[in-house]
Amino acid sequence: MRTQRVISVVGCHAEGEIGDVIVGGVLPPTGATMYDKMRTMEREHDDIRRLLLREPRGSVARHLNLLVPPTRSDCDLGVIIMEPTEYVPMSGSNTMCTVTVALETGIIPMTEPETRLTLETPSGPVTVVAQCRDGKCVSVRIGNVPCFADRLDAVLDVAGYGNVTVDVAFGGMFYAIVDATTFGFEVVAAEARELAVLGEAVRLAAREQLDVVHPENPGIRDVSIVQLNRPFAGVGLATRNTCIVAPGRSDRSPTGTGTCARMAVLHARGQMHVGDSMQHESLIGSLFTGTIVGEISIAGRPAILPTIEGRAWITGFHSYCLDTTDPYPEGYHLPDTWGVSGTISQ
Numbered sequence: 001m002r003t004q005r006v007i008s009v010v011g012c013h014a015e016g017e018i019g020d021v022i023v024g025g026v027l028p029p030t031g032a033t034m035y036d037k038m039r040t041m042e043r044e045h046d047d048i049r050r051l052l053l054r055e056p057r058g059s060v061a062r063h064l065n066l067l068v069p070p071t072r073s074d075c076d077l078g079v080i081i082m083e084p085t086e087y088v089p090m091s092g093s094n095t096m097c098t099v100t101v102a103l104e105t106g107i108i109p110m111t112e113p114e115t116r117l118t119l120e121t122p123s124g125p126v127t128v129v130a131q132c133r134d135g136k137c138v139s140v141r142i143g144n145v146p147c148f149a150d151r152l153d154a155v156l157d158v159a160g161y162g163n164v165t166v167d168v169a170f171g172g173m174f175y176a177i178v179d180a181t182t183f184g185f186e187v188v189a190a191e192a193r194e195l196a197v198l199g200e201a202v203r204l205a206a207r208e209q210l211d212v213v214h215p216e217n218p219g220i221r222d223v224s225i226v227q228l229n230r231p232f233a234g235v236g237l238a239t240r241n242t243c244i245v246a247p248g249r250s251d252r253s254p255t256g257t258g259t260c261a262r263m264a265v266l267h268a269r270g271q272m273h274v275g276d277s278m279q280h281e282s283l284i285g286s287l288f289t290g291t292i293v294g295e296i297s298i299a300g301r302p303a304i305l306p307t308i309e310g311r312a313w314i315t316g317f318h319s320y321c322l323d324t325t326d327p328y329p330e331g332y333h334l335p336d337t338w339g340v341s342g343t344i345s346q
Contacts, residue, residue, distance in 0.1 A: 002324040007052065009064075010105060011315035012097035014140075015286035016252035018062045019097030019312070022052075023105070028068040029080070035089065035217065037068060038080050038122040042087045047330050049082040054331025057320055060084050060249055060338045063091070065098045067107065075120035077102060084339070085246040086346045089123035089220050090172030092256010092288065092308045096140040099128050100312035103137045110135065121145075123172050123220070141309040146296050147171045147260040148303035149268035150212055156205040164202055166226075168212055171261030171306075173224040175243070176206045180228035187230050187240045189283045192250045196340045199226035199244025207346070215299030224346065225251075227258045232271055238279040238287060246346055247339030254280035256308040259290040267292060267304050274304075286310075 008024035026048055031037035041048075048066075052058050064082040071078065081087065081094045088094075102108040103115060115130040115137075127143035150168040156176075158164045161183070166176040178198075180187050185195060206212075206223035214220035229241035241262070243255040251258070259280040266272040277291040287310070294305035322329055335342025 001321065003321045004324045005322050007048070007320045009052070009318045009320060010101045011318060012101050012312055013315060014093035014096035014253050014312040015288065015310050016282060016284050017093040019091070019094040020062060020064055021098055021101040022064060022066045023101070023107070026066060031071070033071050034078050034080070034120045035122040035219070037071070037078070038087050038089070039219070041066070041080050050330035051322060052320060053082065053084055054333050056328065057331060060247070060333070061252070063094050065094050067098070067102065070120040072120055072125060074118060075125050076108060076117040078120040080122065083245065085344060086224065087122070088173050088224060090121045090126070090145060090257055092142060092144070092172070092259065092310070093251070093253045095119060095121070095126065095128070095142050095256065096310050096312040099130055099140050100137040101314060103130055103132065104135070104314055110137070137312070139309055139311050141307055142256065143293070144257070144260050144306050144308060145172060146298050146303040147264040147306055148298055148301055149265045150174065152265065152268060154210060156202065156209055158201050158205040160201055161198065164205070166202065166206065167265045168206070168210060168223065169261035169264045170214060171259070171264065172257035173220070174212050174222060175225050175227050175258055175261040176202055176223045177227045177229065177262060177265060178202060179231060181230055185228065187228060187242060187283070192242070192283055195228050195242055196244050196248045196250055199228055200246070200248035200340050202226045203244065203246060204341070215301065222346065225255070225258065227255070227262065229262070232266060235272060235276045235278060238281045240281045242283050247341045247343040249339050250283055252282060252284055253286055253310070254282040254288040256288055256310065259288050259308050260306040263290050263292055263306050264304050268302070
């Protein structure tokens, strides 16, 4: 074997969603901020993402997190989050994986029973409180960036479904939120394929028909994910949802930024208030707990300060190689497994 590069990755999942962490073999991209570094990675080094996310080394159900030094003095660690079709400014499940790996491998010193740190994401700094016991990161609670409802009851013309009413909210990325029960879904595991088809159709329609832009960073724009859920069960109770990640497959976790986006909508509708908590449940029964801990204004619009809490587990330690004669240096994808639409970009 003639290897032109070796990349070290720690495997991890948060409540079922894979968020592997690159710990060696990739140099930090340039940039004055973590957002700038993310864009540099996307523009100049996307071969790394394609190599590790596509077959034969990866799959559409995998995410990657690159650990980098922070650009801010008030942060302990930086991260660049890579998903199957895009680089995202923030992700709850990926943050849980990143923190768990950093603490359990000693990259960040672990303090028991509680470790506090600040992680710099492309969306901004997020605070972290990790419960730790006997060398294990038992749970991760994230103080997310400000989240807000962008619009309520927007009507989309969705191919194959007609008019679909959505709420659009920012939870770290933009979501279109749909009550899936209005289409006859129970939101259960057996419906995963059909839910993915609906979610991907809604996403494509939302990106075409809605101009969605973050008021403080115009580079963060457009609906990235569609959340399909049951009606809100009430404060403190568990509500089933699934978030359809492009190019069309269900998030295995309850989705951290999706939970924050849902709480922003519920807050805008007066169904949740500061101090209230909810649980989001995934198709596989895993849970995240979301809490509204404060209110804030973003460019003159009401927003919330939410936390999300969940668990992550290390699954293995891997060294990925690229042989100089390998005909697929950036991997490949086929639409039989690469989501319902088979696309490789948003």
